Amino acid sequence: MPNPATSPAQPLAGVRIVEISSFVAAPLAGMTLAQLGADVIRIDPIGGAADYHRWPLTDDGASIYWTGLNKGKRSVTADLRAPAGQLLVTRLITGAGILLTNAAGRDWLDYDTLAATRPDLIHLEILGRADGSAAVDYTVNAATGFPLVTGPADHEGPINHVLPAWDLLCGVHAALAVTAAVRHRDATGQGSRITLALEDVALATVGNLGFLTEAALCGRQRPRSGNAIYGQYGQHFTSADGVSFMVVALTPRHFRDLTELTGSTAAVEALATALTADFTDEGTRYRHRDVLTGLFTPWFRDRPAQEIGTALAKTSVLWERYRSFDELAIDPRITANPLFTLLQQPQIGEYLAPGSPISVNGAHIPARPAPRLGEHTESVLRDRLGLSPESIAALHMSSIVANGAPARTER
């Protein structure tokens, strides 16, 4: 039953989702679906789930992390261990028709249990590994191969990513899987039981990018090669005043512009002749990257960053100045970007927050604040389950539900 209230910018209008989640992947999935117009209710244990105090924190101890990944949702808190709390949550899930969760191993949240009441349920469970065992981004990443080829060529030992890339990819994949399942349900009335393992997202990616195939078919091991781009020419350079730039030449035109800019054209031509190297070929540029980098380095080393940026901007070369998080936070690409709007975030303050990166018909959906924990407990019980004020008060009295500030911390 497609909902006529959908709009290009709110294509998931009318979709109701209950999320029982923590950390990055599942909360990001829910937030992404909410940005597309879905009504997402995150349900937490009273006092918050394991991510409620996750760093970074404000000076007052509120989690910037939690609010950042739960924008635009409603929040309900209930005692998820008490049968009465589980019954309420079950009714919210079967009423909504979609459960998004990474809370594995709870029988009362199983697909079979819930689908007995709601046969067209869409049930998406995010797991660490497909066998149900626990794994997190940092452990999954260790097995992918990437940490052993990240960083300077002479470094020994693993270098982890700081960006939790697998969690993020898993979260957007989960949002995609729910959206596709909604289309199927709209068309046929059928639900779906979906699982998505964080480890499988990572392994599929390593496979799709050819790292496994290269190792299996060619017996080649990708070398650790610093900031060089495999099979292409790309490298970082540092200015006279200590600012680093990433510089990439994907095409012969980019490369020609780079040699002209750095006054290396004659030297590159001489090299090409002496080495019988065709630098219009991307692989050749990669093979000879060290000597090319050596040729280009003095031009960067001899100039201040300002002059380098101005000169690069006049060429076709792909480039960027490395920035720290605090430089980026005040850069026009944030402060003058319509993706970011000023958000009044309870517990955190006023800050520029990103909406959806997806721009529809020329506009982004702006960010909406994250809820306070338990902020919507009463309104949801009233509006979704039709409970009377007296019933809700009784649930509060017996600590089956809560709202407002955390009463205790569950870990």
Next chain:
Amino acid sequence: MPNPATSPAQPLAGVRIVEISSFVAAPLAGMTLAQLGADVIRIDPIGGAADYHRWPLTDDGASIYWTGLNKGKRSVTADLRAPAGQLLVTRLITGAGILLTNAAGRDWLDYDTLAATRPDLIHLEILGRADGSAAVDYTVNAATGFPLVTGPADHEGPINHVLPAWDLLCGVHAALAVTAAVRHRDATGQGSRITLALEDVALATVGNLGFLTEAALCGRQRPRSGNAIYGQYGQHFTSADGVSFMVVALTPRHFRDLTELTGSTAAVEALATALTADFTDEGTRYRHRDVLTGLFTPWFRDRPAQEIGTALAKTSVLWERYRSFDELAIDPRITANPLFTLLQQPQIGEYLAPGSPISVNGAHIPARPAPRLGEHTESVLRDRLGLSPESIAALHMSSIVANGAPARTER
């Protein structure tokens, strides 16, 4: 018009997409949509787009990269600069109703041009930056802040990621945006004009994860801290035989198990008393990470990897052994994983290829081979445009279309 042929595992059955793309984000979006049941035709210039020779290559020079990111699509090649070629492609796009592209700045592919013929068109354009200027994963990443906090605390200079995380995230976001727009079109008959900038995907992510908020509101700069997990306890350790392990203790139970395993319980208790530190608090474990790591290190250093893995497996601690790509390629998590099936890939060979990481009703959609470049030119012109064999032959003769092996390389 929802298609009754959809199934839980093929929720996008009946969705027709034309993709004009190169590199990672747009091809991954198309492949992801094809895995969900969409019919995806990738159209390339004769001889292939800029990514057709991208590394890694087989010993015969075929691109493992290209085949890895174009599985399950059909391939048409045409002269995209000739008006006759543009006309054919325009007819394929308006017939399909969805264009997915990262080929910016071509008037004949504009939304307005195409929607004049097909008003309910879904048009998704991936850009480098929102203003239309060029950017790639490696340059976008330089501005995000991550390279300056990646790697050992004493390292100076940027350390890039090897995983093109922004491209990947952008690609899955694009697949999500198309799928959501299909739902809206199913419900209302309206199309959508969607843009997605690689840079905006990255900036939204940095914002959602709290890095910008932390810098803007608290004036704090995240330190470079090696493989430690910010705000938690996580670190890598190396065994007597030189194998590294990532070890993470997110909860008090994980941490208690880790101290018991390493025989550090009494020492950790003494430290807690002496430092007035409550190690049940995740932030406290992070603040004191160096002394904790110092306490745990000898247990790992004194044992072979085999013994460490066996012992860790008996605890609740989250852990993983670091693996290289070639170790991973022969690991049971690939070779015994139903996500991977043996694929006969023309030009590449037989290898274990990943299907969709999304498992629906207990099964993955297996991988299908990537097409040979131009493999489906004739069948698509015949079946989609109703062209006669004579017309198709004439198009071949005048080099407006091609099939089979590349005739020339366009760069």
